[in-house]
Amino acid sequence: MKKFVIFIGAISCISVRAQNLMTPDELNASRGINFDAVEIRVESISSDLHVLFGVGGNVLASIGSQGVLIVDDQFAPLVPKIRSSISALGGGEADFVINTHWHFDHTGGNPLMGAVGSWMVSHINSRQMMTETQVVNLVTALVEQSPYMDQALPVITYEDQMQFYFNGETIDLMHFGPAHTTGDTAVIFRGSNVVHMGDVFNRSGYPFIDADNGGGIDGVILFCESVLQQIETNTIVVPGHGPIGTYTDLADYVAMLREIRERIAILIAGGATLQEVISARPTAEWDEVMGDPQRLLDRAYASLRE
Numbered sequence: 001m002k003k004f005v006i007f008i009g010a011i012s013c014i015s016v017r018a019q020n021l022m023t024p025d026e027l028n029a030s031r032g033i034n035f036d037a038v039e040i041r042v043e044s045i046s047s048d049l050h051v052l053f054g055v056g057g058n059v060l061a062s063i064g065s066q067g068v069l070i071v072d073d074q075f076a077p078l079v080p081k082i083r084s085s086i087s088a089l090g091g092g093e094a095d096f097v098i099n100t101h102w103h104f105d106h107t108g109g110n111p112l113m114g115a116v117g118s119w120m121v122s123h124i125n126s127r128q129m130m131t132e133t134q135v136v137n138l139v140t141a142l143v144e145q146s147p148y149m150d151q152a153l154p155v156i157t158y159e160d161q162m163q164f165y166f167n168g169e170t171i172d173l174m175h176f177g178p179a180h181t182t183g184d185t186a187v188i189f190r191g192s193n194v195v196h197m198g199d200v201f202n203r204s205g206y207p208f209i210d211a212d213n214g215g216g217i218d219g220v221i222l223f224c225e226s227v228l229q230q231i232e233t234n235t236i237v238v239p240g241h242g243p244i245g246t247y248t249d250l251a252d253y254v255a256m257l258r259e260i261r262e263r264i265a266i267l268i269a270g271g272a273t274l275q276e277v278i279s280a281r282p283t284a285e286w287d288e289v290m291g292d293p294q295r296l297l298d299r300a301y302a303s304l305r306e
């Protein structure tokens with residue numbers, strides 16, 4: 001009898017996944033995104049370092065005497081616009097593209113970047129994820145990311161940390177274990193005193209944690225704390241999404257996540273279901289600023305239950 005129940009459960013699970021599975025293009029269409037209408041907005045941090053906002057992950061561009069290095073490249077349809085923004089800032093094609101992680105909204109430009117000879121760089125786990133089909137459980141949708149063609153894959157990877165010496169400064173790529181995904185990189189521009197956090201730090205609402213692919217709330221907290229130890233109190237902190245922030249913004253974010261994590265852990269220890277955790281409103285005092293907490297609670301609950 002028990003086997004029969006498990007069998008039925010597996011079938012219904014598969015059918016739910018099939019119903020909700022969408023491509024990144026379908027997800028963008030469902031969100032009403034029209035790439036033709038998107039304009040890239042540039043905020044310059046210094047004469048050499050600029051943040052490009054469009055749709056998808058924030059792009060950080062180092063444009064200097066040795067060439068162009070960018071962190072993340074959004075979506076393929078935006079690459080021509082990203083290129084013209086870089087050109088207006090005095091740069092040519094990107095020599096290097098660092099992928100903070102493998103998600104499609106940060107790496108969608110890779111095929112076009114690779115086609116003109118840009119070298120992609122990522123954590124070893126992110127490259128591995130890009131070689132295979134992945135399903136990202138956004139809670140409100142399941143997005144299927146297809147394997148990347150060879151020219152879109154990172155050609156250089158690292159495990160714990162690596163350095164670039166480019167455009168007059170040291171650039172540290174650092175990995176502190178599973179967090180938003182299992183392949184996150186913080187990119188610290190030591191001379192400019194700027195860090196790009198990828199999606200481990202989100203300033204467009206509560207963070208998304210890719211718990212089905214090895215991410216977890218404990219790892220997000222640990223990753224952010226590790227970065228805080230690496231940077232200065234006056235370091236400029238670029239999040240994966242949302243406006244440019246500060247050391248204090250990152251520290252406040254960590255404090256919030258620690259508190260929420262503790263509340264959820266206590267509820268789980270008391271036997272609470274996901275629905276009971278949501279009903280207990282463990283994020284209540286932040287919701288007005290941060291928005292709907294359901295996706296965070298769902299993914300944090302999943303990662304703490306493992």
Ligand SMILES: [Zn+2]
Nearest residue numbers: 101103180199
């Ligand atoms: Zn992401």
